[in-house]
Amino acid sequence: MRIQYRAKALLVYVFVAIGIVLGVAPPAHAYSTIGFSAYGPELENSVSFTEGSFTWYNRTANVQGHVVDLGWGSTTAIFEAYAGDRKIDSETRTANDTTDLTWNRSFNFTIGDTDLVGGINLIKVTVCKNMTGFRPCGTSKYYPRP
Numbered sequence: 001m002r003i004q005y006r007a008k009a010l011l012v013y014v015f016v017a018i019g020i021v022l023g024v025a026p027p028a029h030a031y032s033t034i035g036f037s038a039y040g041p042e043l044e045n046s047v048s049f050t051e052g053s054f055t056w057y058n059r060t061a062n063v064q065g066h067v068v069d070l071g072w073g074s075t076t077a078i079f080e081a082y083a084g085d086r087k088i089d090s091e092t093r094t095a096n097d098t099t100d101l102t103w104n105r106s107f108n109f110t111i112g113d114t115d116l117v118g119g120i121n122l123i124k125v126t127v128c129k130n131m132t133g134f135r136p137c138g139t140s141k142y143y144p145r146p
Contacts, residue, residue: 032056032146036065038077040127041136046071048129048138050093052107056145059119060112068104069095073131081111082122088113089120094130121145 033055040048052065061081069075074096081089089111097103112120122144128137 034143034146036123036125036141036143038125038127038138038141040075040129040138042138043072043129043136046073046129048075048127050077050125050127054123054143057110057112057119059114059116060110061120061123061145062108062110063091063123064108066104066106067093067095067127069097069101070103071097073129074099074101076128076130078124078126078128079111080124080126081120082124083116083118083120088116119145 033053035051035053037051038049040046047068047070050065050067052063055062055064063079067075067077074094076092076094079091079093080087091109091111093105093107095101095103095105111123122142124140124142126137126140128135
């Protein structure tokens with residue numbers, strides 16, 4: 001009887017240990033998600049920025065967030081995906097507080113090339129104001145694959 005109790009107790013400890021190990025280790029399909037933010041140029045009576053998150057996949061990344069425009073002109077967020085120093089893909093999203101694009105425009109898209117061996121390893125984000133006659137931009141931000 002005492003041997004059966006010890007055997008059951010040992011089995012419980014083994015299962016608990018396995019559960020702890022399995023619970024701590026991430027699943028093989030887990031992807032890294034990081035936040036991003038970038039700001040447009042500093043202009044009087046104007047606000048322009050984008051923020052959101054990148055979810056990094058094997059060869060591409062999902063980009064989800066929003067771009068905000070208040071004040072003069074419209075605001076465009078430019079996303080450029082790189083593999084090393086080579087630009088692979090780019091996407092833009094524009095908001096405009098005076099049109100149907102709205103001042104706070106959400107987005108959700110994938111950037112990169114699913115056929116590129118090794119995939120992308122950097123996303124550059126730039127925010128620009130689109131004004132009559134010129135297009136000033138804020139400082140670009142760089143987000144490497146984690």
